[in-house]
Amino acid sequence: MRTEEQNVHAVVASAMPALGVSGAMHLEELSAGHRVAVASHLPSFEFSVEGLAQSDQFAAWHDTFAPMLELTQVNHTTTEFRGRQKLWDLGSLVFAQISTDELAFTSLPGHVRRDPLDHWTITLLRSGKIRTDSERKAFACGPGEVQIHTLGRPFVGEVSNSEMLMLFVPRDFGHETALALGSAELSKLETGMGRLFSDYLIGVAKRLPTLTQKDLPGLVAATRAMILACVSPTPENIEGAEEPITGALLERARKVVQMKLLDPRLGVESVRRELGVSRTRLYNLFEPFGGVMHYIRHRRLLDAHSALADSDDQRLILRIAEEYGFSDGAEFSRAFKREFGYSPSEVRRGGRSAGLRLQDKRRTDCTDEERLGVLLRRLQG
DSSP states (O other): OOOHHHHHHHTOOSOOOOOOOOOOOOOOOOTTSEEEOOTTBOOEEEEESTTSOHHHHHHHHHHHHTTTEEEEESOOSOSOOOEEEEEEEOSSOEEEEEEEOSEEEEEOOGGGSSSOOOOEEEEEEEESOEEEEESSOEEEEOTTOEEEEETTSOEEEEEOSEEEEEEEEOGGGOHHHHHHHHHHSSEEEOSHHHHHHHHHHHHHHHHGGGOBGGGHHHHHHHHHHHHHHHHSOOHHHHHHTHHHHHHHHHHHHHHHHHHTTTOTTOSHHHHHHHHTOOHHHHHHHHGGGTOHHHHHHHHHHHHHHHHHHOTTOOOOHHHHHHHTTOOOHHHHHHHHHHHHSSOHHHHHHHHHHHHHHHHHHHHHSSOHHHHHHHHHHHHHO
């Protein structure tokens, strides 16, 4: 019987995910906010209490969340309250980016109001802390952790000065999704799959400004698959989320490489350990980039290029080469010229502007046979 980790890695492939979504749930216009509508881009709404009188700031923030939570101030010594949100209408889902000062919250169970909300909220904390107490359990979350609440059940809690991403999922999002979220409600995702869902939400937040209405079906399908795979990680659910999981793993791998770029021990084994995958899975993940070591060398050469083009950096070319893992100056020059089409000394002589001019020339003056390779290298960077 395969472990959860083996199930996760069984679906890692080389394709990058295409985000996309569908449905028909719409947010009401926010009286203090404004709707952003650009061509066929996804509708979004922004709201901030920053421009309000200090005496009105928390009240306005309270009213924004009144349909789902009762908010109270924790720190009564401050006169100013900060709160900012951006909401994305994704049809059958709502995605929120929220920044808030410290406060306490209480759910509003059905008997308190006529028209109770009963959605699930999946929250990724980017900074700060959240503590939740319910009838059955208590749990706390910190940065990078994902938690699941259900608005139809009683709970209380506190949040510190925080930034978070929130995904609102309705009860009718699908029978399998309801079963998965119902079994995990009022808890946090502490498995490796939970960390993958964290990476997925971050990726969605980055890409939402560029998505259009035609991307909605794909985004909804990918999100549903990720919820099933990460909240209820059966082999079938993980297989259905193959592409989003691959994208989340690849994003994490890129962060690992960039964070350890100057570490001479950075290599296949260290990246594999950080991701917790087998060598075969890692190979499949980086196959489109020519392998792990090719990708690491590419990133190091890009950073070395920036250093050489910086007129304030007066180090010898050999010293820069050594910093990025090249002990031999001739080897560095050959690798640099293969990557960019010109030598390190050409960049150093002309400074940053010369380096950019050389890159522009390379893109526009190349032959037809060279053009695809040039464009792909630029995209890969």
